[in-house]
Amino acid sequence: MSLFQDVYDVIVVGAGHAGCEAAAAAANMGSKTLLVTMNLQTIAQMSCNPAMGGIAKGQIVREIDALGGYSGIVSDKTAIQFKMLNKSKGPAMWSPRVQSDRMRFAEEWRLRLERTPNLDFYQEMVSGLIVEKERIVGVRTSLGIEVKGKSVVLTNGTFLNGLIHIGDKQFGGGRAGERAATGITEQLVGFGFDTGRMKTGTPPRVDGRSLDFSKMIIQPGDDIPEKFSYSKETSPLTHQRACHMSYTSPEVHELLKEGFDRSPMFNGRIKSIGPRYCPSIEDKIHRFADKDRHQLFVEPEGWDTCEIYVNGFSTSLPEDVQFKALRSVVGFENVKFFRPGYAIEYDYFPPTQLTHTLETKLIDGLFFAGQINGTTGYEEAASQGLMAGMNAHLKVHEKDPFMLQRNEAYIGVLIDDLITKGTEEPYRMFTSRAEYRTLLRQDNADERLTPLSHKAGLASQERLKLMEEKREASEKLVKFFEDTSILPDEVNDILVERGSSPMKQSDKMFKVFSRPQIYLDDIKKFKKVAAYIEDNAIEKDVLEQAEIKVKYAGYIEKEKANADKLNRLENIKIPANFDYSKLKSLSYEAKEKLEKIRPATISQASRISGVSPSDISVMLVYMGR
Template identity: 70%
Template structure:
């Protein structure tokens, strides 16, 4: 019934979609298995993409040739660039999306991708022989052979949904949990754990009083995620709103704490630290008398509203009473209550940097199965797992992003070397080279890599090279072009920056914190005419590189030092246990994780500087 596939992807969430698309685009014959064809790329939680560090990840996925950026642009209803008041390393794109259109666009994109087949059914078991995966077995007993398998099971592995004292099996509201795979993997020697996440109630927007809330508009000149010409910025946008909880809300919620699965011990899994439930916020931050609530439309035409900031697993009657005491929610009608979900995950220290498992060859894990949270983190892992599954089948070099290459590299390196005991979320502070890893230059960093493996198209590469060359030419011209005191001093005074006595280059002027290229264009008509030839991306790139040149150069020097260690390879069969001078913890961690380079070894928790020195000596021998 089925041919042998190159890659089988289990699960069609954000990780699974990116994995299937990447492997297929690189020439692999792919089967995407999902329990429900109608929930492909479902936005299980908030209808939004991006945010701090997450937006950078989406830009990186796009630069490599992945799809999340394009799908987000096509389904966007609002765009905001967060942290504009800070430096460019902190600028983070975020979109509100139409939930139904996002899922539809992903499905249409996958159906339009040659080499992707679909099968709707639960995968209950892997076919494994001699520590190598050979395919999957389905719930009705079908065996489907494959050269590699990517597991992207999300929250479905033995998922349990909690609402107050009620609990029932499920991977998402209205959908069954997946059984069998966890137990088999544990029998094969994998370590498993439990994690928890949650979601807020959904409500009827027609029942809200928006006059009691603060309106939150999108950016005046919205941008987009994708560097390609396939999408265009929004012409119109939908607004969001902000309101707040209050003392009455908190007191009402507290009446249900004795029935809370979080507080009475029924939930064992650890939840996300940076996205706590409303009951957790009230408990942890008792001194605060209010918490912010973001009121987010679920799409262009639907009346459904996502109540961001009100994630909860309290009994539904308590949720309903409490939510109606929020300003603007007095007559609120609820579509469905919030809930918590517990699910199995596998500590990611059991993986290689390619996301292939250490124990079973050609088996890859991506997404929440690795202990992460967030659509963006999942999508980026799916992309890397899909790429490497395809590369492995073709017997080509593995695709590994370093910490200095991308936020995706930081994410995977953190997971494999440090593991995670709570759902991992990406932040800009996790990246030591964040000035190099900006959202605006993801294409300059990664498109050539994506093109070299057959993922980013020729047109993508050409567009990136044009941007790079135009930026270089413009920066060189800014060093040559000079402005005279007579033409610009009046404008400098208006902008509260020092006037000049003699001609000054545009480059020197641009280094002033009060001035950007758009300001300088208003100072001089000739410069305005010259700069108008360049598009916004090139102007922004030249401005950032000029203003922050010395800081960028320092980070590049740090990267070169790090790369010396990253290029020092460790043999895969290296015997750490035979080195008596290594600490006991160092031996244990190194033997378990089996780092591929000295740089990776240096970042493993429990490996001391002394261990590293000893290891360097032995490797030198």
């Protein structure tokens, strides 16, 4: 008798951040789903830093939550500190981040998945795929067990032929203490897929009891912390755990350099490319030789544990060099290691081999999500998992795919960048990658995405109702500012205090509030505003969103107009089997890139490196536009 009698709608391979979101999305939409992982005890393991969010990444977590994913809720429930980054800049740059309790984060994810209907679990390594006539029909495990499925989502993380490096030592593994996954890469190459190798790394974990925090700079959370999830299921933190900061020094750098001859980065053992924006400590002191110190963020791994994550000290140097150098950092003079840092190389598949749904172009029903696509970061992985899980479900049930445009979500930017431009180094999301970031703010992700996800079948009716109530409240508040007049005597003292010109006659509150020197805390001092807020029980998130809508109305409208222009090109579809060789006026490079990537629209074609505006004009003329 077989262990698996059913044919699953969706099989998800891997239970990291991408796999968890993929499995939850597919199951919650109604698909019979199986989550297969090599170790059920490491579901949603935070392999690197114990934190969620950050610059642009926080926007992604908010988007996942708005779509009906779990990352925001789990982050809120297991947070030990909250910060809104970039608060001194405009709201397009504000980015939420939490420090997480590593153990509770994984526990919360597992328990949440276990409570999800339609979701089964199985612990074993998937060593191969079952493909018939270029269509996925299941997976095969290392024990030779075949599990039938109508679609498969691969979220293998760093496990595909993973190789760990510590100095001149190297050994197979997908993560410290866990074996690598073998078989899948070789099979996919046999099917015609291109593959490559990437590298990432992690710093030492140390015993907090051995550190002198009094010598470090304290890094507290926000005075009034917020949260990720738009739902009522979570609440902001009422108390927080502090982080700390220290610095390297010239002495530390010299000690690290002593191990460079044994560094796999410098002696040729590591040939793959690591993340540009999260380099190892040896890479930093090599590339930035003019810097005599680098920041180290000393981050607790949870509420109760003494384990500490040394953010900024990622390294693959020999363990004795790591230890000697770290002991020369202020506050680390007596440090004890839990384990040394290491680098890991792993297989990935250039994402230009995917469509916007994250389905592969070569095998029908096979989806890739996460680091297998060349990305780095929990948030980037989780968002891809959510999108792949949704689209696997929709494909199996013969429904329209779910895709997000660049002006709709950071997730849309991420996926479009990956499948259109590809990546030769670990891809990390930044606000600068989004051309419409005033539209893609962290505060309005629910307005942007919850209606779309509800229509597709994932976001609940309760979520939609919450969003509509919040939107209605913020619009009414903006209308109040537009309709309510204010006298010079009521406002001039504050205007002068803020360095703004005093009013000479009565004017609408909207116009006063639009002044760059005037903020919400100022407006709330006016009796009419205070009364309106109290009478209508206006909550903080509504006030903040109304403020943004008032102060940035012109910028928002301008970006909407620019996005509308782009969407006109998005509506011009390119046939899947279009023969670019027919267009004699196309450049040779454009033909080569277009044939390889096979863009779905003229807009996507315009974003391919090597395709010029004149090439786009040729295509538009041919299509009668």
